[in-house]
Amino acid sequence: MTTPDNYLGLPLHQVAAEIERALRRYPGIARARVIRDADGRFVAQVLPWGVHSVTADTGVLAELAGMNMAETRFLHDEIFVDEVYLRGGIVLRENAVVFDVGANVGMFSVFVGARCPSAEVYAFEPVPEVFARLQQNIDERGLNTRPFNYGLSDRDQEVSFYYYPNISIMSCRHDYTNWDNEIDLIKRYVANERRSGPPGRAEHLAEVESLLARDFEFVECRCRLRTLSSVIDEVGVRGIDLLKIDAQRAEYDVLQGIEARHWPLVQQVSMEVHDETGSPTEGRVEQVTGWLAEQGFRVSMEVEEMLRGTGRYAVYAIRPGYENDPRPVVAATGTTHAIKPELVADWLSARLPAELLPDRVDVVDALPQAESS
Template sequence: LPGLLLLGGEAVPDDLWSAVAALPGVRAVNLYGPTECTVDTTVAEIRADEPPTIGRPLPGVAVRVLDERLRPVPPGVAGELCVAGPQLAEGYPGDPEATARRFVALPLPDGGTERVYRTGDRVRFDAGRRLRYLGRLDDQVKIHGFRVEPGEVAAVLRDHPGVADAAVVARDDDGYGDRLVAYVRLRPGSAPLDLGRIAGINPHETRYLYDEIFVQRVYLRDGITLRPGATVLDVGANIGMFSLFVHQVCPDATIHAFEPVPDVAEALRRNVATFAVPATVHAHGLSRAAGEVSFTYYPGYSMMSGHAAYADPDAEIGVIKRFLANERDAGAGERDVLLDRADELLAERFAGRELTVPVRPLSAVLDELAPDRIDLLKIDVQRAEADVLAGLDDRHWPLVAQVAMEVHDAPGTATAGRLAELVALLEARGFTVVTRQDDLLAGTDRHTLHAVR
């Protein structure tokens, strides 16, 4: 007795059809059928003297070749394969829109209707009334028998902060079957920055800031954008990583960077000069009123330096420990070693130096700069964010189009209720506000706030 070989799931190309047809002692059959037709719909015996086809319908199955308006097309003309019969599925559970789109009522000449499934496959009848498969009407492809929508894959790629646009196609470059290939266009500002050229205070901070600002793009979320020629205030600039990012994303932006700690402000100046960023460096902080304030500077963790009234090294160590614990819980097993030694390792990093630094209210600065508009007010000032906004007079608020800031809110501390307070303030000023807390910061006082007028 001859062996029986059933093929299905993929279109059979010419060379495979010929090879299978030539197998000695084997009767080979090509079966076609979408899952929605449960399952086999048409059948064709694979013969050397016939071209590849998906054959004719199985008993009890009706097939139609229709145009986009569900009208029959003549033999030899390409159209969409539609299937009717009692074996059709009821639809897609939980997805009535897809069900209505794919399972339709086909008007019949006698005035009745017939329920058909629109396969999305492009076919035509040949002279022998056999169906020739011609491909898809959409961009759906099959990879190893699985349906894949390249458009959906491209949409996920576009969600990556570094990708401006993407296209995905199926290609067979080596004769072993299709594989997905993606083509992407990077966003401006997503090109790698040479960290070796960055003047940093600590290497671990430089890497962290680069990941946060250039890779995760934390300040350009929730509708925050930068138009050409934008004016950006980088408050709490530290070594200037955000200013460098703004220049890459928006090369003609006007940037004002504020950093009151002398050592850090010097690194900021070096960085904007090294990377030819036309930023104006303001070596002072922003607060409610003009004057001088006591500042706690952590040389071992400069980005957590800030107004001495809010300094809390134990809380900062707690934030880092919670961050490490969240990383461990997410699968980074090696974080256990760091957690075990966190207090020991971080104690030196939070040995603070007390400084006296100048501060000014934001409105006094704006009176001197006289901008027509502030496209983005970015604030990261270690618990003093409310003080910065308190220095902005009513007359200047209409200039501000967008705000992106880190907000600290910890029960039982001076910042308790801060997030709700700032949301209410900004909403009263006409902004739409979105707040979030990244998974790795869950359980800490750190939140991000994005506001768009």
């Protein structure tokens, strides 16, 4: 008979950790915990990505390699909850090819892996310290993502970047720095979220607000930039289902790095565009939307509610006829796929020895805060 602290001669925590590590690689699972129930059976409890993955148990974000918790939660809410990159009619089809320009620590790669596991992602992040976290998250989650430690631009070059360790999503080329706008962004985001955001976020918003007291300390580093066309030629993709761009004021440069011969390969574009009054980006939305229209896309634009008034706009472009692509749509705004315990169990059985398989898989809305044994 097994004892409460051992299973198959191994410490219980070691067995549980092995199962949990495997479960984190299942598409759509944010976190997993293995417990022993009152009858002594092993039960794998799994928490899906989404609203509950944060509001019910913030520990899920601690399992992602990020720069700090306030920033990681911001990215989670923006990508998983608000689904900012799947608006405007943008979809993910089966076996989609996704280019993630401005990948940061890989939250969008995690999202794509959770919502469209058959997709192949090419992720670009120029800042070495941030890229290391991206690589770590790819490896830990077993994502079908190929990372590149450089950014994209209108030409191949090496430029100076200002990297902000306390808020890495604002890191950018030194010539695109706009400190006043960044400070205003944080103030407006906090104010908007306190006024109309979901409940239970006071501590998170206080953490974000505290960033203002840190004087935006930065580290200057040299980063490599390439053109998207040169990458397409190198990796040999035959099409890009979604080009996602969040390049901190350099978004138009990324578009300029696509040669005319490659534009027909791009089917959808989802991007953040900076259009800041009194700055070099003023008028950029009109410039970007006009350029995409010239390339034959249907273009739309909106302002994300929590970023209203900050000069950030979301631009979406879809190539006419893409709706006739025969591959099924796997992910779109507001659509989720329930995680079925029996499918998780079958998936585990192909990856773990029979003696390590849990007796039962339960899908839950929350995980206990303390470890159980």
